[in-house]
Amino acid sequence: MGYYTVSIRIVIKSILSILAFALLIHFGNYDTITDDKLLISIFGGLCLGGGIGIAIRNGSVLDGSEILGIYLNDKFGLSIGRVILMFNIILFSITAMVVSMEVALYSILTYIVTAKVTDMTIEGFEDFIGVTIVSNEYADIKHAIMIELGVGLTTYKGSKGFGSNGPQQDFDIIHTIINRIDIKKMHRIIEEIDENAFIVEFDVNNVKGGVLRHYLDKKKGKTLGKL
Numbered sequence: 001m002g003y004y005t006v007s008i009r010i011v012i013k014s015i016l017s018i019l020a021f022a023l024l025i026h027f028g029n030y031d032t033i034t035d036d037k038l039l040i041s042i043f044g045g046l047c048l049g050g051g052i053g054i055a056i057r058n059g060s061v062l063d064g065s066e067i068l069g070i071y072l073n074d075k076f077g078l079s080i081g082r083v084i085l086m087f088n089i090i091l092f093s094i095t096a097m098v099v100s101m102e103v104a105l106y107s108i109l110t111y112i113v114t115a116k117v118t119d120m121t122i123e124g125f126e127d128f129i130g131v132t133i134v135s136n137e138y139a140d141i142k143h144a145i146m147i148e149l150g151v152g153l154t155t156y157k158g159s160k161g162f163g164s165n166g167p168q169q170d171f172d173i174i175h176t177i178i179n180r181i182d183i184k185k186m187h188r189i190i191e192e193i194d195e196n197a198f199i200v201e202f203d204v205n206n207v208k209g210g211v212l213r214h215y216l217d218k219k220k221g222k223t224l225g226k227l
Helices: 009-029 037-057 064-077 080-098 101-123 137-149 180-193 208-222
Strands: 128-134 153-160 167-180 198-203
Touching: 009 064, 009 080, 037 080, 037 101, 064 080, 064 137, 080 101, 128 137, 128 180, 137 153, 137 167, 137 180, 167 180
Parallel strands: none
Antiparallel strands: 128 167, 128 198, 153 167
Protein backbone atom coordinates (compact mmCIF):
# COMPACT_ATOMS: atom_id res chain seq x y z
CA MET A 1 0.00 0.00 0.00
CA GLY A 2 2.85 2.36 0.83
CA TYR A 3 4.47 1.64 -2.53
CA TYR A 4 1.34 2.52 -4.51
CA THR A 5 0.01 5.39 -2.40
CA VAL A 6 3.04 7.17 -0.94
CA SER A 7 6.43 6.35 -2.48
CA ILE A 8 8.97 3.56 -2.89
CA ARG A 9 11.44 5.59 -0.85
CA ILE A 10 9.24 5.64 2.24
CA VAL A 11 8.72 1.87 1.90
CA ILE A 12 12.46 1.16 1.79
CA LYS A 13 13.21 3.49 4.70
CA SER A 14 10.32 1.99 6.67
CA ILE A 15 11.61 -1.56 6.19
CA LEU A 16 15.00 -0.45 7.53
CA SER A 17 13.36 1.39 10.44
CA ILE A 18 11.21 -1.60 11.43
CA LEU A 19 14.17 -3.98 11.23
CA ALA A 20 16.29 -1.66 13.36
CA PHE A 21 13.43 -1.28 15.86
CA ALA A 22 12.97 -5.06 16.11
CA LEU A 23 16.70 -5.68 16.55
CA LEU A 24 16.98 -3.05 19.30
CA ILE A 25 14.07 -4.64 21.17
CA HIS A 26 15.45 -8.16 20.72
CA PHE A 27 19.07 -7.52 21.66
CA GLY A 28 18.64 -4.54 23.96
CA ASN A 29 19.01 -5.03 27.72
CA TYR A 30 16.52 -2.64 29.31
CA ASP A 31 16.00 -2.43 33.05
CA THR A 32 12.49 -2.15 34.45
CA ILE A 33 11.99 1.38 35.74
CA THR A 34 8.54 0.89 37.27
CA ASP A 35 5.81 -1.71 37.53
CA ASP A 36 3.08 0.93 37.77
CA LYS A 37 0.87 0.28 34.75
CA LEU A 38 -0.45 3.84 34.67
CA LEU A 39 3.07 5.30 34.52
CA ILE A 40 4.04 2.73 31.91
CA SER A 41 1.01 3.68 29.78
CA ILE A 42 1.59 7.44 29.97
CA PHE A 43 5.35 7.60 29.58
CA GLY A 44 5.40 4.69 27.15
CA GLY A 45 2.91 6.63 25.04
CA LEU A 46 5.10 9.74 25.23
CA CYS A 47 8.16 7.86 24.00
CA LEU A 48 6.27 5.89 21.37
CA GLY A 49 4.49 8.98 20.02
CA GLY A 50 7.75 10.92 19.83
CA GLY A 51 9.44 8.06 17.99
CA ILE A 52 6.60 7.66 15.49
CA GLY A 53 6.46 11.41 14.89
CA ILE A 54 10.19 11.71 14.30
CA ALA A 55 10.12 8.72 11.94
CA ILE A 56 7.25 10.17 9.88
CA ARG A 57 8.84 13.63 9.73
CA ASN A 58 11.91 11.97 8.23
CA GLY A 59 10.02 9.90 5.67
CA SER A 60 9.52 6.48 7.25
CA VAL A 61 7.14 4.59 9.55
CA LEU A 62 7.45 2.01 12.32
CA ASP A 63 4.39 -0.10 11.51
CA GLY A 64 1.68 -0.53 8.90
CA SER A 65 -0.98 1.56 10.65
CA GLU A 66 1.20 4.63 10.14
CA ILE A 67 1.24 4.04 6.37
CA LEU A 68 -2.55 3.96 6.57
CA GLY A 69 -2.44 7.17 8.61
CA ILE A 70 -0.27 8.94 6.03
CA TYR A 71 -2.55 7.80 3.20
CA LEU A 72 -5.76 8.95 4.91
CA ASN A 73 -4.08 12.19 5.96
CA ASP A 74 -3.19 12.97 2.35
CA LYS A 75 -6.60 11.91 1.04
CA PHE A 76 -9.01 13.25 3.65
CA GLY A 77 -6.97 15.43 6.01
CA LEU A 78 -7.40 13.10 9.01
CA SER A 79 -4.62 13.46 11.55
CA ILE A 80 -2.11 10.61 11.48
CA GLY A 81 -2.28 10.21 15.25
CA ARG A 82 -6.06 9.82 15.16
CA VAL A 83 -5.88 7.11 12.49
CA ILE A 84 -3.26 5.21 14.50
CA LEU A 85 -5.45 5.53 17.62
CA MET A 86 -8.57 4.20 15.88
CA PHE A 87 -6.63 1.30 14.36
CA ASN A 88 -5.29 0.29 17.78
CA ILE A 89 -8.64 0.72 19.53
CA ILE A 90 -10.03 -1.91 17.15
CA LEU A 91 -6.97 -4.10 17.77
CA PHE A 92 -7.17 -3.84 21.57
CA SER A 93 -10.92 -4.37 21.57
CA ILE A 94 -10.13 -7.84 20.24
CA THR A 95 -7.39 -8.10 22.89
CA ALA A 96 -9.98 -7.33 25.58
CA MET A 97 -12.06 -10.35 24.49
CA VAL A 98 -9.13 -12.73 23.98
CA VAL A 99 -6.54 -11.76 26.59
CA SER A 100 -7.54 -9.26 29.28
CA MET A 101 -9.80 -6.23 29.60
CA GLU A 102 -7.30 -4.52 31.92
CA VAL A 103 -4.41 -4.98 29.50
CA ALA A 104 -6.57 -3.66 26.65
CA LEU A 105 -7.62 -0.56 28.60
CA TYR A 106 -4.06 0.33 29.57
CA SER A 107 -2.95 -0.27 25.98
CA ILE A 108 -5.67 2.03 24.64
CA LEU A 109 -4.56 4.67 27.17
CA THR A 110 -1.01 4.30 25.85
CA TYR A 111 -2.18 4.97 22.30
CA ILE A 112 -4.32 7.94 23.33
CA VAL A 113 -1.12 9.56 24.60
CA THR A 114 0.78 8.26 21.56
CA ALA A 115 -1.72 9.82 19.14
CA LYS A 116 -1.46 13.26 20.75
CA VAL A 117 2.33 13.23 20.92
CA THR A 118 2.61 11.92 17.33
CA ASP A 119 0.51 14.79 15.98
CA MET A 120 2.38 17.31 18.12
CA THR A 121 5.72 16.02 16.88
CA ILE A 122 4.61 16.11 13.25
CA GLU A 123 2.64 19.35 13.28
CA GLY A 124 3.61 21.10 16.50
CA PHE A 125 6.81 22.52 15.01
CA GLU A 126 4.96 23.72 11.93
CA ASP A 127 4.38 27.27 13.11
CA PHE A 128 4.01 29.18 9.86
CA ILE A 129 4.56 32.83 9.14
CA GLY A 130 3.73 34.78 5.99
CA VAL A 131 6.37 37.04 4.46
CA THR A 132 6.03 39.74 1.82
CA ILE A 133 9.26 41.12 0.36
CA VAL A 134 9.68 44.30 -1.68
CA SER A 135 13.10 44.82 -3.23
CA ASN A 136 14.73 45.98 -6.46
CA GLU A 137 16.80 42.77 -6.26
CA TYR A 138 13.69 40.62 -6.36
CA ALA A 139 15.05 38.16 -8.93
CA ASP A 140 18.12 37.26 -6.84
CA ILE A 141 16.09 37.10 -3.62
CA LYS A 142 13.47 34.87 -5.22
CA HIS A 143 16.11 32.47 -6.52
CA ALA A 144 17.96 32.37 -3.16
CA ILE A 145 14.78 31.65 -1.18
CA MET A 146 13.79 28.77 -3.45
CA ILE A 147 17.27 27.24 -3.48
CA GLU A 148 18.41 27.77 0.12
CA LEU A 149 15.10 27.39 1.96
CA GLY A 150 13.42 25.03 -0.50
CA VAL A 151 9.99 26.65 -0.16
CA GLY A 152 7.41 27.68 -2.71
CA LEU A 153 6.56 31.30 -3.34
CA THR A 154 4.31 33.56 -5.36
CA THR A 155 5.29 36.77 -7.15
CA TYR A 156 3.00 39.50 -8.36
CA LYS A 157 3.59 42.77 -10.16
CA GLY A 158 3.84 46.00 -8.20
CA SER A 159 4.99 49.58 -8.48
CA LYS A 160 6.29 52.11 -6.00
CA GLY A 161 6.71 55.84 -5.82
CA PHE A 162 6.06 58.94 -3.76
CA GLY A 163 2.55 60.39 -3.91
CA SER A 164 0.31 60.32 -6.96
CA ASN A 165 2.86 62.05 -9.19
CA GLY A 166 6.10 60.61 -7.81
CA PRO A 167 8.54 58.37 -9.67
CA GLN A 168 7.19 54.89 -10.44
CA GLN A 169 9.04 51.63 -10.89
CA ASP A 170 7.67 48.23 -11.87
CA PHE A 171 9.00 45.17 -10.07
CA ASP A 172 7.94 41.81 -8.62
CA ILE A 173 6.64 41.53 -5.06
CA ILE A 174 7.56 38.23 -3.40
CA HIS A 175 5.07 36.46 -1.16
CA THR A 176 5.86 33.21 0.67
CA ILE A 177 4.97 31.22 3.78
CA ILE A 178 7.71 29.57 5.79
CA ASN A 179 8.22 27.80 9.08
CA ARG A 180 8.85 30.35 11.83
CA ILE A 181 12.13 28.67 12.77
CA ASP A 182 13.46 29.59 9.30
CA ILE A 183 12.73 33.31 9.59
CA LYS A 184 16.23 34.26 10.79
CA LYS A 185 17.77 32.36 7.91
CA MET A 186 15.46 34.17 5.50
CA HIS A 187 16.52 37.53 6.97
CA ARG A 188 20.15 36.60 6.45
CA ILE A 189 19.51 35.55 2.84
CA ILE A 190 17.70 38.80 2.06
CA GLU A 191 20.24 41.04 3.83
CA GLU A 192 23.10 39.48 1.89
CA ILE A 193 21.39 40.51 -1.34
CA ASP A 194 19.63 43.76 -0.37
CA GLU A 195 19.95 45.12 3.15
CA ASN A 196 17.35 47.80 2.35
CA ALA A 197 14.64 45.36 1.31
CA PHE A 198 11.17 46.05 2.72
CA ILE A 199 9.86 42.99 4.59
CA VAL A 200 6.40 42.49 6.03
CA GLU A 201 5.74 39.49 8.30
CA PHE A 202 2.34 38.26 9.49
CA ASP A 203 0.98 35.29 11.41
CA VAL A 204 -0.70 32.50 9.47
CA ASN A 205 -3.51 30.66 11.23
CA ASN A 206 -4.19 27.99 8.64
CA VAL A 207 -2.54 26.84 5.42
CA LYS A 208 -3.65 24.10 3.04
CA GLY A 209 -1.40 22.62 0.39
CA GLY A 210 2.01 21.07 -0.16
CA VAL A 211 3.86 23.31 2.26
CA LEU A 212 2.14 21.60 5.17
CA ARG A 213 3.46 18.27 3.97
CA HIS A 214 7.08 19.20 3.46
CA TYR A 215 8.24 16.48 5.86
CA LEU A 216 6.94 13.93 3.33
CA ASP A 217 7.21 15.84 0.06
CA LYS A 218 10.95 16.39 0.43
CA LYS A 219 11.41 12.67 0.86
CA LYS A 220 9.34 11.94 -2.23
CA GLY A 221 11.45 14.32 -4.25
CA LYS A 222 8.51 16.57 -5.08
CA THR A 223 8.74 20.32 -5.48
CA LEU A 224 6.63 22.22 -2.99
CA GLY A 225 3.52 23.71 -4.51
CA LYS A 226 3.19 27.42 -5.14
CA LEU A 227 1.18 29.46 -2.67
